[in-house]
Amino acid sequence: MKRLLITGAAGGVGREMRKRLAGMADILRLSDIADLGDAAPNEELVTCDLGDEAAVLDLVAGCDGILHLGGVSVERSFSQILNGNIQGVYNLYEAARAHGMPRIIFASSNHVVGFQPQDAHLGADCAMKPDGLYGVSKCFGEAMASMYHSKFGQETAIVRIGSCFEKPLNHRMLATWFSVDDFVGLIEAVFRAPRLGCPVIWGVSDNDHAWWDNSAGRYLGWVAKDNSAAYLAHIESTQSRPAADDPVSIWQGGAFTQDPIFKD
Ligand code: NAI
Numbered sequence: 001m002k003r004l005l006i007t008g009a010a011g012g013v014g015r016e017m018r019k020r021l022a023g024m025a026d027i028l029r030l031s032d033i034a035d036l037g038d039a040a041p042n043e044e045l046v047t048c049d050l051g052d053e054a055a056v057l058d059l060v061a062g063c064d065g066i067l068h069l070g071g072v073s074v075e076r077s078f079s080q081i082l083n084g085n086i087q088g089v090y091n092l093y094e095a096a097r098a099h100g101m102p103r104i105i106f107a108s109s110n111h112v113v114g115f116q117p118q119d120a121h122l123g124a125d126c127a128m129k130p131d132g133l134y135g136v137s138k139c140f141g142e143a144m145a146s147m148y149h150s151k152f153g154q155e156t157a158i159v160r161i162g163s164c165f166e167k168p169l170n171h172r173m174l175a176t177w178f179s180v181d182d183f184v185g186l187i188e189a190v191f192r193a194p195r196l197g198c199p200v201i202w203g204v205s206d207n208d209h210a211w212w213d214n215s216a217g218r219y220l221g222w223v224a225k226d227n228s229a230a231y232l233a234h235i236e237s238t239q240s241r242p243a244a245d246d247p248v249s250i251w252q253g254g255a256f257t258q259d260p261i262f263k264d
């Protein structure tokens with residue numbers, strides 16, 4: 001690939017991908033509203049608010065692939081979510097349509113199904129049960145990806161990320177953990193695939209406790225390799241397990257289900 005755009009490149013996942021995907025394209029175009037530091041020789045840095053339609057149109061020009069990580073990543077007020085995750089996703093898809101429809105990886109979230117119970121085993125076609133405005137905004141992003149595919153042929157991998165951190169941080173994340181290595185492997189598979197379409201892929205490692213069934217995405221040739229079981233003993237010895245009637249133990253979205261509707 002000549003130029004790969006990574007939005008949200010100053011964020012937790014973006015900083016990792018900046019290092020790990022450096023060899024995937026001749027040029028990495030890295031974008032955020034936050035500071036991105038200094039550019040390496042193969043990097044272009046672009047400060048850009050995703051809510052700015054004209055700026056996003058320029059941002060996408062000349063890109064052959066997009067890893068869309070940018071936006072609000074937790075529960076926030078509607079106006080913040082509206083700008084980054086609703087207007088921002090519209091701007092991104094319109095810019096992609098104007099510039100040759102580069103393949104997109106859309107960072108969706110498990111919070112589109114946050115009010116699904118933890119004893120459910122969900123396929124890619126399960127009902128959405130978002131657990132807050134953030135989850136609703138990711139439902140919107142998934143719907144945009146689907147509509148642009150059906151109407152225009154725009155290809156997107158919708159990745160419903162569980163918890164993408166260096167390691168699982170609590171009992172719930174033993175089920176939701178998605179290692180950075182596994183995410184990198186999925187990104188490589190998505191950009192390598194001769195035909196992508198618009199699949200929903202659960203962004204989760206090969207954990208012993210599994211809520212999500214990824215068999216619908218097998219055609220990509222990607223199989224997760226890491227397993228949160230390696231961290232089970234550490235979590236058990238450093239944290240008490242939440243009670244069975246705690247919402248954190250009942251709902252897939254965990255503590256997000258308890259967030260209020262935030263006001264500005
Ligand atoms: P993060 O919050 O660390 O990074 C998001 C980045 O987007 C930040 O650097 C922020 O400055 C930028 N951003 C926010 N609003 C923006 C705007 N209006 N214009 C331009 N940039 C804006 O989040 P993280 O953890 O790196 O997640 C990356 C993506 O993956 C997010 O879209 C998040 O919703 C999604 N995700 C992450 C999960 C995780 O476990 N890390 C789980 C599920 C989804």
Ligand code: 15L
Pocket residue numbers: 073074109110111161162163164176253
């Ligand atoms: C998300 O969607 C968030 O972006 C991330 O910060 C984590 O909290 C993750 O979900 C999770 O559910 O663990």
